[in-house]
Amino acid sequence: MAISEIQIKELAAQCGFELAGVAPAGPLIDYSRFAQWGEAGMAGGMAYLTDHRGEMRSDPSSLLPHVQSIICVGKLYNAPSDRVKNADPVHGTISRYAQGEDYHEVLRGGLKALVAKIAAVHGEPFGSRVCVDTAPLLERSLARAAGLGWIGRNTCLINQSSGSWFFLGELLLTIPLAPDTPPPDRCGTCRRCIDACPTNALIPTDKGGSFLDARLCISYLTIEHRGDLPPGMSDATGSHLFGCDICQEVCPWNRRAPITEDPAFQSKIPTTSLVDLAAYSDDDFAHTFRRSPVWRTKYSGFLRNVAVAMGNSGEEGMREPLQILAESTDPQIASAARHALERFGPAQQVCAESQ
Ligand code: SF4
Ligand code: SF4
Structure with missing residues (x-):
């Protein structure tokens, strides 16, 4: 018996996904907007978004020939933590x-489990990715x-009941399924995210949406950017060590966002002070962050x-x-520290002024 959309959504819930729906697998009309964003240079140094892999995003069949449907899932990650104050x-x-x-491993595991459950119900062979x-x-x-x-002006996907604190994953299938309907855009006249962004990285468009200029975004600068931060951007990153949530924190749709109880997404990061983090060795960093998304910056980027x-x-x-x-032998760390010291001025002068 061929599996139905309703059955797949029930199975997705069993696999731990709070949100699930079906998208059609044809070429994406949003691709031209994405290409415009890349051509304007707003992807910064993320070449994987603008080289040949960028164009693959126009058509999901580049990833799975004969794909007919795409199951999109959402997994909540919002959990209480002391480390998220802005x-x-x-x-x-x-x-x-x-x-x-x-989250890559957690979501991949859930989606693989979903494929196995679909195979147990669907009566015919099918392809998946x-x-x-x-x-x-x-x-x-x-x-x-x-x-x-809908995609909010903060460029995040916002669910009316669950807000935006969730990860996305996809399961491409060669099984034909009826697609769901996109919800209306509920940002209305709000522009809190645009006004709250400390670096003006959200660029409003004349069509009422916005582009995110990654080159100005604290998330991009602290996670993806390598080397010295561009002139003027060090100050703007404030106390952000990895990522920035400001444009989601201010969003009214996150006021009642649910909290996940999934053990995988409870905070595992110790409340270590900056002074103690500055003394971390490569091994200390690996011990604390090896299984965390923070691992992406590597030791050098994190200490910077x-x-x-x-x-x-x-x-x-x-x-x-x-x-x-x-005095670090790592040039990225040493350079960031020297620039940071310039902000303090000469030590003796500070002492004299304080007397
Ligand atoms: S993540 Fe931070 S810096 Fe980036 S757009 Fe949102 S508020 Fe601005
Ligand atoms: S803060 Fe306002 S404009 Fe920005 S995403 Fe949320 S609802 Fe939309």
Whole structure:
């Protein structure tokens, strides 16, 4: 017996996905908007979004020949944590999505389990492909087409009941299924996210939406960017060590966002101070972050971010650990620490002024 859309959604819920819907598998009309964004240089240094892999996003059949339907799923990650305050000059801030385990593995496991459950019900052979984040797909556009939510002016997918604190995943299938209907855009006249962004990275369009200029975005700068931060951007990153949630924090649709109880996404990050993080060795970093999304920055990128946040703290107690980092053999860390120290001025002058 051929499996139905309703059965697949029930199975997705059994596999731990709070949201699930069906998107059609044809070429995506949003691709031209994505291409426009890339051509304007707003992808920054993320070449994988603008090279040959960028164009693959126009048509999901580039990933699975004869694909007929795409199951889009959402997995909540919002969990209580001390590390998510947007301004914490003592400890620094780590984005909510990075508090738990590496979501790629968690979602991939759930989607593979879903394939097995579909196979047990569907009476015929079928092709499938599991995609989580790294595959060249326009994930948010597909999720909208699958009825999971609309794309807000903060460029996140927003679900009317669940807000935007969830991960997206996709399951491509050669099984024909009836697609869901996209919900209406419910941003209305709100522009809180645009106004709250400390770096003006959300660029409003004349059609009422917005583009995210990654080159100005704290998330991009602290996670994807390598080397010194561009001039003027170090100050703007404040106490952010990995990612930025400001444009989601201010969104009214997240006021009553549900909290996940999934053990994988409970915070596993210790409330270590910036001073103690500055003393981390490569091994300490691996021990703390090996299974976390924070691993993406590697030791060098994370310590660079720690140095920048220490400089932005303005705390005199950060001077000495920064002086040690400025002697690092890692040029990225040493350079960030030297720039951070410039913000403190000469040590003796500070002492004299305080007397
Ligand atoms: S993540 Fe932060 S910096 Fe990036 S657009 Fe949102 S508020 Fe702005
Ligand atoms: S803050 Fe307002 S404009 Fe921005 S995504 Fe949320 S509802 Fe839309």
